[in-house]
Amino acid sequence: MTTAQTLLKVEGLKKHYPIHGGIWGRRVGEVRAVDDVSFSVRTGETLGIVGESGCGKSTTGRAILRLEEPTAGDIRFEGTSLLSLGVEAMRRMRRELQMVFQDPFASLNPRKTAGAIIEEPLRVHGIGDANERKQQVKELLQVVGLDSYHAERYPHQFSGGQRQRIGIARALAVRPKLIVADEPVSALDVSIQSQVLNLLEDLQESFDLTYLFIAHDLSVVRHISDRVGVMYLGRMVELADRDELYNNPIHPYTQALLSAVPVPDPDAKRERIILKGDVPSPRNPPAGCAFHTRCPHVMDICRKVRPEFTDQGGGHFAACHLTG
Numbered sequence: 094m095t096t097a098q099t100l101l102k103v104e105g106l107k108k109h110y111p112i113h114g115g116i117w118g119r120r121v122g123e124v125r126a127v128d129d130v131s132f133s134v135r136t137g138e139t140l141g142i143v144g145e146s147g148c149g150k151s152t153t154g155r156a157i158l159r160l161e162e163p164t165a166g167d168i169r170f171e172g173t174s175l176l177s178l179g180v181e182a183m184r185r186m187r188r189e190l191q192m193v194f195q196d197p198f199a200s201l202n203p204r205k206t207a208g209a210i211i212e213e214p215l216r217v218h219g220i221g222d223a224n225e226r227k228q229q230v231k232e233l234l235q236v237v238g239l240d241s242y243h244a245e246r247y248p249h250q251f252s253g254g255q256r257q258r259i260g261i262a263r264a265l266a267v268r269p270k271l272i273v274a275d276e277p278v279s280a281l282d283v284s285i286q287s288q289v290l291n292l293l294e295d296l297q298e299s300f301d302l303t304y305l306f307i308a309h310d311l312s313v314v315r316h317i318s319d320r321v322g323v324m325y326l327g328r329m330v331e332l333a334d335r336d337e338l339y340n341n342p343i344h345p346y347t348q349a350l351l352s353a354v355p356v357p358d359p360d361a362k363r364e365r366i367i368l369k370g371d372v373p374s375p376r377n378p379p380a381g382c383a384f385h386t387r388c389p390h391v392m393d394i395c396r397k398v399r400p401e402f403t404d405q406g407g408g409h410f411a412a413c414h415l416t417g
């Protein structure tokens with residue numbers, strides 16, 4: 094269900110990593126992992142963010158939760174500027190914003206039982222006494238499709254899909270409003286992916302969740318998202334309602350990405366657009382439109398002037414000189 098209310102507003106977000114070199118270890122450059130990204134997430138929706146590896150989508154998610162400290166920009170959650178919060182206030186705020194990570198094995202402490210892992214955020218936020226927390230852990234295990242006896246087991250005793258269910262239960266424990274899910278199914282077998290996606294959809298309904306869903310797989314993002322944003326080289330290049338984006342992509346990069354996705358209807362012909370060259374390095378991004386080195390429609394202006402990310406009508410945003 095989507096509503097018009099904004100839960101999260103990201104404006105001009107940047108995350109640059111300094112590069113040090115030479116014998117003095119001086120700063121010799123920077124990697125612009127996220128370079129001036131703006132979007133908002135509405136209460137109750139799933140906003141998908143898609144793009145190739147290295148486009149900055151995961152860094153964007155981590156920067157929103159301040160797991161990576163942003164270089165610049167503003168992040169407002171229910172109107173509160175997260176970047177203005179001190180350490181303690183941000184720690185309390187994390188009750189509202191949780192993250193589900195890509196690799197459930199790496200993100201779960203191998204020396205802790207599933208029960209202890211799920212209980213941890215409850216303890217950190219001082220929720221309930223030991224018995225109440227134990228009861229909540231049991232309920233959470235059931236909510237994500239596991240059994241209460243699983244609380245005593247260790248991460249290596251679970252399958253990949255079960256481990257991701259534990260990661261989801263841990264995120265859910267403090268009843269957050271927003272979950273940033275960073276490639277939550279990409280490490281799983283295809284047969285398991287849809288089970289975890291369906292679980293996330295069910296939980297969204299029953300726990301009134303809002304998702305920022307980050308993935309490289311366009312089919313996965315299409316399945317779960319209400320709106321979809323496309324990132325390229327640290328920038329958002331297009332954002333629209335899901336069906337609008339998939340049926341009527343404006344940006345040449347989105348058009349190329351979508352042309353590679355199999356179409357379910359065998360009569361529907363879609364010509365594959367093969368992009369030339371590799372993604373340039375975010376250490377030295379091209380001037381003007383960052384996509385100009387690979388764009389089949391490149392014009393002179395594209396090499397010099399960065400296109401604005403503007404609403405092309407009906408909330409369909411794109412950054413391309415072809416559309417003005």
Ligand code: SF4
Nearest residue numbers: 382385388395413414
């Ligand atoms: Fe291509 Fe120019 Fe549009 Fe960039 S601005 S996507 S280079 S046409």
